[in-house]
Amino acid sequence: MAKAESTVHAVPAHEVSSQWSGLPIGVKFDPTDLELLGHLEGKVGRVASHVLIDNFIPTIKEEEGICYTHPKNLPGIKMDGSSSHFLHKISNAYEVGKRKHRKISNSNDTDCDEKITWHKTGKSSRILDNGVIKGWKKIPVLHKCYKGKKVKTNWRMHQCHLGAEVGEKHGELVVSRVFWQVQKTHWEVADACC
Numbered sequence: 605m606a607k608a609e610s611t612v613h614a615v616p617a618h619e620v621s622s623q624w625s626g627l628p629i630g631v632k633f634d635p636t637d638l639e640l641l642g643h644l645e646g647k648v649g650r651v652a653s654h655v656l657i658d659n660f661i662p663t664i665k666e667e668e669g670i671c672y673t674h675p676k677n678l679p680g681i682k683m684d685g686s687s688s689h690f691l692h693k694i695s696n697a698y699e700v701g702k703r704k705h706r707k708i709s710n711s712n713d714t715d716c717d718e719k720i721t722w723h724k725t726g727k728s729s730r731i732l733d734n735g736v737i738k739g740w741k742k743i744p745v746l747h748k749c750y751k752g753k754k755v756k757t758n759w760r761m762h763q764c765h766l767g768a769e770v771g772e773k774h775g776e777l778v779v780s781r782v783f784w785q786v787q788k789t790h791w792e793v794a795d796a797c798c
Contacts, residue, residue, distance in 0.1 A: 633660045633689070637731045640689070640764050641739045644779045647691055648766070661779060664692040674708055674720065675746060675759045675782050685786035689779060694765075696774045704772075706744065720748045722761060728770050739766045758785045 635643065643661055646653030662679060666672035669692035675681060680688045694704055706722040722744035731739045746759035762781040765772040772778055 634687070635689075637741050637762070637764055638733055638738065640779045640781070641731055641733075641766060644691065644739075644764065644766055644777065647779075648777055650766075661689040661691055664690050666692075667695060669693050669695055670761070670780055670782070671706055671708055671722065675761075675784075678782060681782065681784075683784040685783060687781045687783040689781050691777055691779050694772045694774060694776050694778055708746075720746065721754075723747050731764060737768045739764055740770055740772075758787065759783075760785050 640661075642651070643654065643657050645651045646657060647663070664670055664672065664678075670678070670690055676683065678688060678690065682688075696704060706724075708720040708722075723746075724742050724744050726743060728740045728742045730737050731741055741762055741764045744761045744763060746757045746761075747754045748757055749755075760783055763778055764780070765776060765778040
């Protein structure tokens with residue numbers, strides 16, 4: 605039986621991203637929801653955490669969680685459709701009840717006196733691992749005031765938490781994918797149809 609040769613590929617220095625030394629340009633961190641829950645399991649101590657995960661999914665330590673600032677001010681955020689990922693704790697809006705804190709605390713937007721808030725859209729989705737519920741995903745959309753009315757923005761968040769329960773608990777660590785949803789132009793939609 606022939607033995608397979610081990611091959612080592614050297615990556616030229618000009619092809620390595622300066623931010624992630626050792627990784628070639630073009631390497632993209634784009635985990636599935638199930639993979640995100642795996643990283644979350646590592647952070648809460650259920651499994652071993654990857655040694656580099658803090659470089660790819662930073663932890664937001666503010667009491668308000670991800671709602672401490674407008675998403676455009678979060679580290680690494682771009683408005684090009686690419687996603688950034690964050691670990692953060694859930695906080696309740698009130699001491700009594702289960703309503704979650706989703707109001708942006710320190711917004712520099714002065715379009716109106718009303719607050720900018722994340723609103724959950726649709727039902728929460730189960731995230732299955734071999735047919736067993738590993739966690740849940742909800743999709744909040746950022747709303748802001750425009751001419752006195754709340755309107756949707758293009759900011760989206762896919763928030764995932766571990767467990768069989770649909771709702772997360774106060775203080776629970778969750779993982780979120782945050783991105784600016786790029787709108788397709790009329791021509792892009794027409795090209796996709798043909």
